[in-house]
Amino acid sequence: MDMRIVVLGAPGAGKGTQARLLSTKYGAVHLSMGNLLRKEVSEQTEIGRAIRGTLNKGDMVDDAIVNMIIENQLQRYESVILDGYPRNLLQAQHLDNYLKEHPPELDVVFLMELPIESVIERLSGRRVCDRCSRTYHVQFYRLERCSCGGRLVQREDDNPETIRHRMEVYEAEIQPIKDFYQKLGLLYPINAEQSMEDTFADMCEVLDRIILPNHKRGVSAG
Numbered sequence: 001m002d003m004r005i006v007v008l009g010a011p012g013a014g015k016g017t018q019a020r021l022l023s024t025k026y027g028a029v030h031l032s033m034g035n036l037l038r039k040e041v042s043e044q045t046e047i048g049r050a051i052r053g054t055l056n057k058g059d060m061v062d063d064a065i066v067n068m069i070i071e072n073q074l075q076r077y078e079s080v081i082l083d084g085y086p087r088n089l090l091q092a093q094h095l096d097n098y099l100k101e102h103p104p105e106l107d108v109v110f111l112m113e114l115p116i117e118s119v120i121e122r123l124s125g126r127r128v129c130d131r132c133s134r135t136y137h138v139q140f141y142r143l144e145r146c147s148c149g150g151r152l153v154q155r156e157d158d159n160p161e162t163i164r165h166r167m168e169v170y171e172a173e174i175q176p177i178k179d180f181y182q183k184l185g186l187l188y189p190i191n192a193e194q195s196m197e198d199t200f201a202d203m204c205e206v207l208d209r210i211i212l213p214n215h216k217r218g219v220s221a222g
């Protein structure tokens with residue numbers, strides 16, 4: 001069955017991991033905006049050349065560009081899990097308008113919630129592979145190299161002061177998006193402080209017990 005899911009959450013909440021798990025279980029394509037942007041850069045497309053500087057500085061890429069990238073993907077795939085998009089209210093509104101004209105619309109928006117202390121603990125122990133971007137946590141992985149052979153490095157912005165600042169930015173951005181999806185009846189908060197397995201189980205429960213049984217696709221009045 002086709003489904004369109006958005007996974008929202010603070011940095012470090014585990015959006016990418018959960019999106020991958022959902023993608024495997026439900027057969028939907030995982031669209032990670034971070035990966036899509038990096039792919040544009042590595043393939044040196046026109047977009048890639050335009051955004052390389054912005055990405056390297058860690059700044060946000062223009063709404064117009066990320067909107068276009070997502071639209072291209074949505075034309076290709078019916079069942080998708082969006083991770084890292086929408087990033088602000090304008091993007092959420094844009095996506096909503098686009099899907100109204102190009103259904104199916106969203107089925108569910110998961111909001112992975114995690115207190116700031118946990119975000120700091122997770123992110124300051126995070127190491128990223130400089131080759132394949134896979135992430136590890138020093139608490140669970142003590143080797144210096146990724147399974148692909150790449151070197152594990154700490155991202156410059158994964159330190160407590162910058163994390164606090166990023167969280168402030170995140171909170172300011174997420175509130176209007178939350179309100180927007182809440183009004184549409186699509187928002188499902190998920191406790192992301194649990195283990196990866198329990199967090200995933202909560203999401204599956206929402207999908208299996210609430211979303212899929214009420215799947216209106218094909219019978220909607222439109």
Ligand SMILES: [Zn+2]
Nearest residue numbers: 129132146148
């Ligand atoms: Zn790697």
